[in-house]
Amino acid sequence: MTDVLRVAGLTVDIPNRDGVAVRVLHDVDFTVGHGEIVGVVGESGSGKTMLMRSVVDILPETAIRTWTACEVDGVDRTTRSRGDRLPVSMIFQDPMTSLNPVRRIGYHLVEVIRRFQGVTGGRARQLGIEALDQVGIDDPARRFRQYPHELSGGMRQRVMIAMALLAKPSLLIADEPTTALDVTVQAQILDLITDLRREARLAVALVTHDLGVVAGTCDRVAVMCRGRVVEVGTTDEIFYDPQHPYTRALLAAAPGTEAAGGSLTVSGGVASEWVDASAVRVQHSTTHASLVPAEVAP
Amino acid sequence: MALYIGRRLLQVIPMLLLISLVVFLMIQAAPYDVVDSITTPNMSAETIEIIRQRYGLDDPVLVQYFRWLGNVLQGDLGYSLVSQYSISADLAAKIPNTVILVVPAYLTALALAIGLGLWAGANHGRRIDRFIDGASAIGLATPPFWFALLVIYLFGYYLNWFPIIGMHTVGQDDLIDLLRHFVMPYLVLTVAFAPELLRYVRSSTVSQLREDYVLVQRAFGASRAEIFRNHVSRNVLLPIVTQIGVALPLLVTGAIITETIFGWPGVGPYFLTATKSLDYPVILAILLLSATLVIVGNLIADILYVLVDPRVRLERSRS
Amino acid sequence: MSTLTTVPRERRLRDALARAPQAWFALIFLTVVILLSLLAPLLPLDPDTTDLDAMSAPPSLEHWFGTDQLGRDYFARVVFGGRISLLVGFLAMIAATAIGALVGLVAGFAHPRIDNLLMRLVDFLSSIPWMILVIVASVFLRPGLVTIIIVIGGFTWMTTARLVRAETLSVKERAYVGYSGYIGERAPRIVGRHILPDALPTILVAATTNISQAMMTEASLSFLGVGIQQPMASWGSLLQTAQGSLQQLPHLALIPGLLIMATVFSFNALGNTLRRYLSRGA
Numbered sequence: 001m002t003d004v005l006r007v008a009g010l011t012v013d014i015p016n017r018d019g020v021a022v023r024v025l026h027d028v029d030f031t032v033g034h035g036e037i038v039g040v041v042g043e044s045g046s047g048k049t050m051l052m053r054s055v056v057d058i059l060p061e062t063a064i065r066t067w068t069a070c071e072v073d074g075v076d077r078t079t080r081s082r083g084d085r086l087p088v089s090m091i092f093q094d095p096m097t098s099l100n101p102v103r104r105i106g107y108h109l110v111e112v113i114r115r116f117q118g119v120t121g122g123r124a125r126q127l128g129i130e131a132l133d134q135v136g137i138d139d140p141a142r143r144f145r146q147y148p149h150e151l152s153g154g155m156r157q158r159v160m161i162a163m164a165l166l167a168k169p170s171l172l173i174a175d176e177p178t179t180a181l182d183v184t185v186q187a188q189i190l191d192l193i194t195d196l197r198r199e200a201r202l203a204v205a206l207v208t209h210d211l212g213v214v215a216g217t218c219d220r221v222a223v224m225c226r227g228r229v230v231e232v233g234t235t236d237e238i239f240y241d242p243q244h245p246y247t248r249a250l251l252a253a254a255p256g257t258e259a260a261g262g263s264l265t266v267s268g269g270v271a272s273e274w275v276d277a278s279a280v281r282v283q284h285s286t287t288h289a290s291l292v293p294a295e296v297a298p
Numbered sequence: 299m300a301l302y303i304g305r306r307l308l309q310v311i312p313m314l315l316l317i318s319l320v321v322f323l324m325i326q327a328a329p330y331d332v333v334d335s336i337t338t339p340n341m342s343a344e345t346i347e348i349i350r351q352r353y354g355l356d357d358p359v360l361v362q363y364f365r366w367l368g369n370v371l372q373g374d375l376g377y378s379l380v381s382q383y384s385i386s387a388d389l390a391a392k393i394p395n396t397v398i399l400v401v402p403a404y405l406t407a408l409a410l411a412i413g414l415g416l417w418a419g420a421n422h423g424r425r426i427d428r429f430i431d432g433a434s435a436i437g438l439a440t441p442p443f444w445f446a447l448l449v450i451y452l453f454g455y456y457l458n459w460f461p462i463i464g465m466h467t468v469g470q471d472d473l474i475d476l477l478r479h480f481v482m483p484y485l486v487l488t489v490a491f492a493p494e495l496l497r498y499v500r501s502s503t504v505s506q507l508r509e510d511y512v513l514v515q516r517a518f519g520a521s522r523a524e525i526f527r528n529h530v531s532r533n534v535l536l537p538i539v540t541q542i543g544v545a546l547p548l549l550v551t552g553a554i555i556t557e558t559i560f561g562w563p564g565v566g567p568y569f570l571t572a573t574k575s576l577d578y579p580v581i582l583a584i585l586l587l588s589a590t591l592v593i594v595g596n597l598i599a600d601i602l603y604v605l606v607d608p609r610v611r612l613e614r615s616r617s
Numbered sequence: 618m619s620t621l622t623t624v625p626r627e628r629r630l631r632d633a634l635a636r637a638p639q640a641w642f643a644l645i646f647l648t649v650v651i652l653l654s655l656l657a658p659l660l661p662l663d664p665d666t667t668d669l670d671a672m673s674a675p676p677s678l679e680h681w682f683g684t685d686q687l688g689r690d691y692f693a694r695v696v697f698g699g700r701i702s703l704l705v706g707f708l709a710m711i712a713a714t715a716i717g718a719l720v721g722l723v724a725g726f727a728h729p730r731i732d733n734l735l736m737r738l739v740d741f742l743s744s745i746p747w748m749i750l751v752i753v754a755s756v757f758l759r760p761g762l763v764t765i766i767i768v769i770g771g772f773t774w775m776t777t778a779r780l781v782r783a784e785t786l787s788v789k790e791r792a793y794v795g796y797s798g799y800i801g802e803r804a805p806r807i808v809g810r811h812i813l814p815d816a817l818p819t820i821l822v823a824a825t826t827n828i829s830q831a832m833m834t835e836a837s838l839s840f841l842g843v844g845i846q847q848p849m850a851s852w853g854s855l856l857q858t859a860q861g862s863l864q865q866l867p868h869l870a871l872i873p874g875l876l877i878m879a880t881v882f883s884f885n886a887l888g889n890t891l892r893r894y895l896s897r898g899a
Binding site: 056057090092097098099100101102103111112115116147149160163 | 513514515519608
């Protein structure tokens, strides 16, 4: 069975203000299997977001990206033209600013429906309202007509997820989707994502700095440090048998894995202590194919 | 919504009253008044006193103020000290001339500013952006009256394409003649209005392009053109509607220098002639009128903003 | 410690200049113009001597900018005109910036009621189009050098006041300012010691805008004949004179206008570079 996403040898350089290229990703390999939720953890600035932005092609304009492989659903995507649509959707950290404030919710949805499904008019409207219903928004027909600021943060993130689903993806990338939300709402959004994985047979890459979220949600974890993936393993392996010193420090710094929230920082944020260590990569021997939950495994 | 407009109106009225009071006091403080201008040195003191009484200048200042205010509200702005003509009638003749010059120039400048500003903002940091931004910086530093002189020299004297002064050739009253007189002042005004608007559109485009929703749209496969057409331009252009309110006073005072240089019979030459002959009632009438237009214009701008921006619309109607 | 922080600061300023070629033009141009203006009386330039052999002459080696109708050397007249223009610009800028900064600081720091009162005054003055306001004021006073400085300085400080007030309000919220009040420092001392230094960049940037605005206003007023009066001359009033002979002697109009444009452009460019540098730095 092929992976939904396979990225190999990904390196990204971004020139800073003085025109000097800064390497934000070093030779990164990353895979997401079918129906799997993979957590990507690390401190801020570790390259989590840049990895995801590389995949959906929204790096800053000046960034230089090279990779040896990028396969989505087994199809090579290293070279692709601009009009080419990837079956990958991405949702972002701050649902308050993710939607255009002067466009109605419906406009956002219909635009995606037209682009990805080629449906317009009343039928698109119908699909949009159904999508809102599917992500658990009450009175979807009314919400459809409202502006983003009339919705709460949690509802807006649901709208983002509805948009993401309407693009008919095989992979959903969620970049810190709950960081900006209240704790209770966080749990609801994570539940929604987990449910969708089952219902829509969706693979998910979940970027977070919250180990509590990882423990409760993910099948597999990739730990990132200074632009490298330093350790990859099942959630159990990472939590109970961490191999890489950085992973151990990360776990030690966490206020207890059940606790939600709280920014993750190792040794007072000095990731540079792990510069040398981060060159070492730990790959747990377990193949991720066996990690797929029984109910979604083919 | 109605509540908000009502509250804004209540803020505006004291402001207008204050301005009118200041203008009235300035007329009072002027070194000579209506009576001085119609009396002659050989009139007796009694005659002058009778005239003063007839004009009500013996009444308490406050009484005079309210009488004056009452007149102003009925559209009577008093009389010119120099010509003795009604100022309201004079202005009624001058303002339309200013309007037909200012409105086309302003609309052209706005269209230019929107087009070039969006274009530059979309290409932020590239050559075309630097070029447009540089041009607007130069435009901003160009004294309009100097630019007018250049235009007059080039098109009026050197190429001899257009008449350099006035609005009509004597004896001719057709549209072609008017247009020939119109071209140069129109060009000068357009260049005078455009740079500031252009800078506004450009910087607002640049800041909109940095918004998160642009990144999100990219992630959802929208092309640059789509993002620009469907999202960014709307965010940039909505606030510009409010400019219509802000531009209101330009209808009277927008072309003072340009009109003067080109001898365009609008408010500008009227105002400056009055200034040079110390015709206080005229000067202060124009001061009152333009200040009123600024205040009313700002009110209109605020209301338009509320109507146009969905975010404000909701917050305001709730509060 | 202080050297550690000042070195990159200077380097950043240099970088900001390097990325903005127009700022270099501005620096060089303004240096030349200001030096010429300051040294004008020491130079062999006389704006009033008439050269009867060369009346209305075009630019030549002897008369770089030609002569006017009375045979006066136009280069000398332009240099001396620049003295007046720059003088008005600087003094009016200082007046406007000082009033604006003072009103802004007081409004931002004092009791909300005083703040409200001052801001209503700002609103009131801002509601009269500046052209009208300045012309009316210059009519009530006798036109001339002092009047024009007072008028421009006295009626163009409102934007500065708004900016400084906003800055003061935000600085006031910072912890150390609250602490100063807590340990009993008096208000003027707090403003002088803590708020003014923080508001200084804002004031500096406003000053560059004020000077180019003041010069532009002076030029407009003098051109309209309600500014600098004969026999004194500024760039604006030179343009007024040149208007009469535009057809025969266009260079008399071209030169002062170009200089106004370049000077205003330069001050604006410096202000923008400064703003960009300050917004990234500190």
